[in-house]
Amino acid sequence: MIRFEAVGKRYPGGGEALATLDLEIAAGEFVFLTGPSGAGKSTLLKLVSLIERPSRGQVVVNGQNTRRVSRRRIPHFRRGLGMVFQDHKLLADRSVFENVALPLLIAGFSQRDINRRVRAALDLVGLVDKAPRLPLTLSTGEQQRVGIARAVVSKPPLLIADEPTGNLDPALSLEIMRLFERFNELGVTLLIATHDIDLVTRLGHRRLELVEGRLIGDTGSSDAIA
């Protein structure tokens, strides 16, 4: 699902964020990405979502070499993956329903399909009754669940999340991770960057550890579909 081949990333005017990284994540895996601040976790995820492009090497996502995705094709490329952010990135002036519906609207689904799928997604995160509310009237945990509903509503095969529980207390964090596990059971591949080592150890999925742009630890796959 994700393959890095000798990937290096150097920001203009910055140091080496990633140095010659090789890794492979199979479809159906649940992978945590850990490491100290500045290790390059966000950079790695940005290379997957084409927010950044590698300075060296190849990044292959869902069978597509990102080098061959032109700027014009990036929107289409991104529709194939769900993204969850620490700060949710919800649109404050639109209801929960409209926020979750946005990816479907972009893809051109009919209103009937949109209604059905948004309900299903909100149901999964347990927020059906909050559909007409504005995001800012929800708690942080609820807002994060809206963000997750938006990421999965178009049923992408791959979900990436950058510190999705960064602002949440331990109980809420666990709740969110359990949600991700349910998606994983449904076949979604997950790549989650987090600082929450306790949670990572407790859940026991594959863990990639980055330090200064190098992969220094990989617990190996335990969830991959053979």
Added chain:
Amino acid sequence: MPSPDRRTGELRRTGPGLLARVRGYFRLHVQNLLGALGRLARQPVASLLTVAVIGIALALPAGLDVLVSNARTLSAGWASAVDFSVYLEPGQPLARAETLAAEARGRPGVIAVEVISAEEALAQLSRFAGLEAALEALEENPLPHTLVVRPRPGLSAEEVGALAAGFEQLEGIDLVQLDTAWVERFLAIVDIARRASGLTLMLLGFAVIVIVGNTIRLDIENRRSEIEVVKLIGGSDGFIRRPFLYGGLWYGVIGGLLAVVFNATALLALSGPVQRLAGLYGTDFALQGPGFAGLGMLVGGGALLGWLGAWVATSRHLRNIEPT
């Protein structure tokens, strides 16, 4: 939720069908159209100022154009409405004048010929105060007999000129006096005004594009984070651009409608005085509005310029916004 295909490990991502996509596309357009109007309404003061400026910018050239076309209709009949005078040589008898008049009445392009004898002409002249004494001192009447020829209305200035020249060739004619120079001068002025209105249209049309472009640029700046989010979840450039284009369209359309209102008000205010003036000249001339086509062009032109302004702004500024 997604149903995994265990064989490939791929999810069956069920996208919308073609028909659904086409319908969705149109629905999106309608939503964007209404959404853009809604956003304008949410900032009524700022929006009103913008459309007012656009309205004025559109009303000026349109108003000028109305004035020019009125001046053209007004003056169209003048060239042929001008009588010309045919003076006989001194000493030609009145009978000669009558013969010429009878012959002239038969010419095509002539609807009336009046004969003014030398005596009548002198009598008319002596009615001017101060001339009586001078004229009485004359031994004999220095004035010739005269024909006043009225051309058929609708003749062009050239045709009237040719008609007049035809009289000059005749036996016993001294001079033909055709006073259309002032009409030509007036037409030249109208022509300048017409060109000026075209120039104004170009300049102010450009101004509308700049105004809308700048407003949309600010709008884009205010919604930067929203644009980034939409780009992150796969919104195409077209998807992101569309609401702004419709915003520009609305600015232009509403500005155009406002220009129509401005012009109608001005026309209404002027029609009374113009009618009074026309009455003084004994005509029933009345100001003509731009008509439905003109109004349609004003609104349609506004829409086009607004769209263009938004197009320029989005082309320049949306590209620079990328999620980080």
